[in-house]
Amino acid sequence: MYQKGVFLRQPLWKQRSAYHSYEHPESPPFPPAESAILSASLSHVPDHGFTSTALKLGARDAGYPDVSTNLLPRGVYDLVNYHLVTQRLALRDALQFPSDAENGKPIGVGSKVRALTLARLRANAPIVHRWQEALAIMAQPGYVPASLAELARLADEIWFLAGDTSVDMSWYTKRATLSAVYSASEVFMTQDTSADFVDTERFLDARLADLTKVGGLIGALGEWVGYTGHSVVNVLRSKGVRI
Amino acid sequence: MPSLIQSARCIVSRSQLCPSQLPILDFLAPSALSIRQPSRLHSTIPPSAEPSNPPSRQNAEKSNKPPRRPLTEAQKDFLDSALRVNQAGELAATLIYTAQTPPIVRAHPHLRPLMKHMYDQEAGHFDYFNKLLAKHRVRPTAMYPIWQAAATALGWGTAIMGREAAMACTEAVETEIGEHYNEQLRVLLDWAEKLEKSGEGVSEEFAVLIKELRRIRDEELEHLDHAVEHDAKEAKPYELLTNVIRGGCRTAIWISERV
Ligand SMILES: [Fe+2]
Ligand SMILES: [Fe+2]
Numbered sequence: 001m002y003q004k005g006v007f008l009r010q011p012l013w014k015q016r017s018a019y020h021s022y023e024h025p026e027s028p029p030f031p032p033a034e035s036a037i038l039s040a041s042l043s044h045v046p047d048h049g050f051t052s053t054a055l056k057l058g059a060r061d062a063g064y065p066d067v068s069t070n071l072l073p074r075g076v077y078d079l080v081n082y083h084l085v086t087q088r089l090a091l092r093d094a095l096q097f098p099s100d101a102e103n104g105k106p107i108g109v110g111s112k113v114r115a116l117t118l119a120r121l122r123a124n125a126p127i128v129h130r131w132q133e134a135l136a137i138m139a140q141p142g143y144v145p146a147s148l149a150e151l152a153r154l155a156d157e158i159w160f161l162a163g164d165t166s167v168d169m170s171w172y173t174k175r176a177t178l179s180a181v182y183s184a185s186e187v188f189m190t191q192d193t194s195a196d197f198v199d200t201e202r203f204l205d206a207r208l209a210d211l212t213k214v215g216g217l218i219g220a221l222g223e224w225v226g227y228t229g230h231s232v233v234n235v236l237r238s239k240g241v242r243i
Numbered sequence: 244m245p246s247l248i249q250s251a252r253c254i255v256s257r258s259q260l261c262p263s264q265l266p267i268l269d270f271l272a273p274s275a276l277s278i279r280q281p282s283r284l285h286s287t288i289p290p291s292a293e294p295s296n297p298p299s300r301q302n303a304e305k306s307n308k309p310p311r312r313p314l315t316e317a318q319k320d321f322l323d324s325a326l327r328v329n330q331a332g333e334l335a336a337t338l339i340y341t342a343q344t345p346p347i348v349r350a351h352p353h354l355r356p357l358m359k360h361m362y363d364q365e366a367g368h369f370d371y372f373n374k375l376l377a378k379h380r381v382r383p384t385a386m387y388p389i390w391q392a393a394a395t396a397l398g399w400g401t402a403i404m405g406r407e408a409a410m411a412c413t414e415a416v417e418t419e420i421g422e423h424y425n426e427q428l429r430v431l432l433d434w435a436e437k438l439e440k441s442g443e444g445v446s447e448e449f450a451v452l453i454k455e456l457r458r459i460r461d462e463e464l465e466h467l468d469h470a471v472e473h474d475a476k477e478a479k480p481y482e483l484l485t486n487v488i489r490g491g492c493r494t495a496i497w498i499s500e501r502v
Contacts, residue, residue: 018316018319018320018322018323018381019314019318019319019320019322019323019326019379019380019381020378020379020380021314021319021379021446021448022378022448023311023446023447023448024311024312024313024314024446024448025311025312025313026313027313156380160380164377165373165374165377166377167330167373167376167377167381167382167383168383168387169383169387169388171382171383172382172385237345242345242349
């Protein structure tokens, strides 16, 4: 029921939440004890980093004896993952886009993607001086698949909240490219000393601009695949070949 | 279980094989039982015009029902692959008809309205599942471009073999698709029954999905009837053609459910 075990058993492309229901509630992402310990531990991250010290202090704060960190088989990675998951889910309420009518004109999906990506980056601000530690933990070979899967979920969340409804091959390219842009910006942000992270914002905008160029390329590539694939017959027909 | 599968086959091919077993289908498919008109060329019923069938879900809104529980992982997985494979199938169907139409209509101009009618219904199905995937956050199949290519090749290939082969293609595809939709309906109806029994009630989401799957399934079976009426069985070599196509459909379904 909880997502943890899923990481180990399933191939990468299956590690996404399947079928989102509007009437059946979602299971909570973490069991209560785990949630209590990890959220308390997070408040120690600014001082102690993503370390077992933060976990021990958090367990104590939450009223669990030190030993109950055994609940967390992945140790500090569980702490990093808790931050990733809770901040991803927090995006749902982080931004309220005005409706098209209120705004006078529709807000494009692209602008929404930018706003959501920026909001997610800003959620790292309180712990950004510790984030390189977290990135190092995520890069450990055993945690790479889970980290990538969580990144894919974040990209999916952003496109979904932005109101994107494409369900063809662009579904994959959109998520892959946004994942790349987000990761690059996140790393950039750990070295950003500008006020209010304006440099990170600029960096993000530049990457998104790249994306529209690359996006053109990917689009063209997609067309080429489509051309050589399903539309050969139609293209020939449009050229007057009677087939 | 075997008898259920049997009954599904019966729905699909009842006009040929087993009309006498129709009552078995009661629980499965009220809408299949109301005998379909041989041709509904002028009556594409908009989904909203259909009566909504499970009245129980209105009761479910009443106060003293237990709160709705989360779907299990197995249920989510089922819905995830079911919707994905349905979208892939309807994508393929629209492309098969798109590819078949010009050669067929050129040789047999009187088939133009039929081909257009079947295409329009497939386009409606495809649109329905596209919307459902986006709404319920189900990813499309990663094999998307492959199915595009394969469906076009199949449609065009059978069309140039002639009208009978094209109709045999429709017959084979719709036989598989009809069974496939029936298998999904069986699972969903089983869940619906359990939700009713537990007092939770069937969610609007499921009730609508069941209703729409039945409608779409019925339209696929209508295509099957049209194909048989238009001499699908005269295709040569009929057995080889339909077996190859049906095998291909099953493989494509198996892959799309997973990838
Ligand atoms: Fe269809
Ligand atoms: Fe069909």
